[in-house]
Amino acid sequence: MMRGLRGKVAIVGAGQAGLGKAEGFTEMEILAQAAHAAVADAGLKMHDIDGLTTASVLAPMWAMPVVEYLGLNPTFVDSTMLGGSSFVAHMLPAIHALDSGQCNAVLVCYGSTQRTSSISRKVITGVRRDFDPQPYEYPYEPLNPLATYAMAAARHMHDYGTTRENLADVVLAARAWAQLNPEALRREPLTMAEVLASPMVSDPLGALDCCMVNDGAAAYVMVRADRAKDLAQKPIYILGNGTRVYGRQGSSLPSLTETAAAESGRAAYAMAGVSASDIDVVEVYDAFSINTILFLEDLGFCPKGEGGRFVAGGNIGPGGGLPVNTNGGGLSCIHPGMYGAFITVEAVRQLRGTCGARQIAGAELALVHGNGGTLSSQSTAILGTAATL
């Protein structure tokens, strides 16, 4: 039944704004800039948009002010908040809404000014303690999300012999891709020795194992495939999408080394009718270096436990066996709080063939994988060009 939705909807527009530091701009303003850029990229007008999905790190009723700001009157709204995976997980509900005729054009949009925001991390943590209680974790001062990912890395090392050098291989591959991407924020050369020497923040993760904290906004537009052909850009079809949620807190997850990505991936592959070996380019949410290793395993690019060895020797960098995080990732390109829309934009650009020096020649099939919370929610999407329909 899900198979019947394969390729029924295409991404026809993509946009970004406020990348890095958006000094003097609000989250809503850069979100709106990205939204208008994505709509214009599609060859549409904002009044053509009758479906909206969005979510905010800070505002729980975020869809309403976004409707108001953009001047929309949508017949479909989804503001499901699963952390960073949200903007991948929003695809399937939008596909249902488009396929049923509930709406005709869905805008997915996100923006954050966490880099230049005047609200300190301390204030946000304090407010969350009250508004978003986790009374069986907060009293231990877990410094999340960092510390839970650190414990995932420690357990992966213990169970499978993964090394800090393997984690550093992920960081170096991201940096090598970033050096080919003029938009990436961290482009200076980096060596294995420098990664290993970066100060520990939560063992075994050092400062360079962690994503950046930036401002940025990203948006994309979906329409039914029949309409996509008449718009401005080469349509990028959504072949599969699956989402799984195992809970919220790291202490309540069944495992820190086997994530819900295995199930979200299986659902997406089944809907798309493809497997990992068919994929030309992979964009996974690398909030921390261990994430890339966990998701490559769970998504079937290598057996469980082999991720560390899989990424060694530049295998996921430029010229390697599998191109992963070709924009430079959250580690070296950009990471504004919730990253799912940005990896989707990069996959769309790769499949359009517009990535310049980092373009994967002949890329027809891309996998996008979003992660949310502390390995808590996972959403996988398979995107393809017309040749894959």
Added chain:
Amino acid sequence: MNTGPQAQYFDFLARGQHRIQRCTDCASAVFYPRVACPKCGGVLDWIEPEGAAVVYSTTTIRRTPEAGGDYNLALVDLAEGVRMMTRIVEIAPEAVKIGMPVRVAGVGADGQTVLYKPVGVA
């Protein structure tokens, strides 16, 4: 006063007692405390855990000395079969290892935490 399981849990901690739950229907141990068993929906009772646990994973969170210095954070698997967050105390934070047997050390000074220590530490 009739209270929910969260208030009851922290009331136990205020008296220096660590409690987890067990399902009276399927016998599953349950942590954190809930109003019904997350496996079968059954009725939950409080039990006193035996005290033994094994470190599932651990990290040393780095902090400047002025901010209080480095500290341990861990997930431990209790003998009863549940996992919880804790701090392993009475040992250097980075000396805590995965698989290390630990025992409950008591309720933290804040009354909100349950701390564990390596087996063999008096």
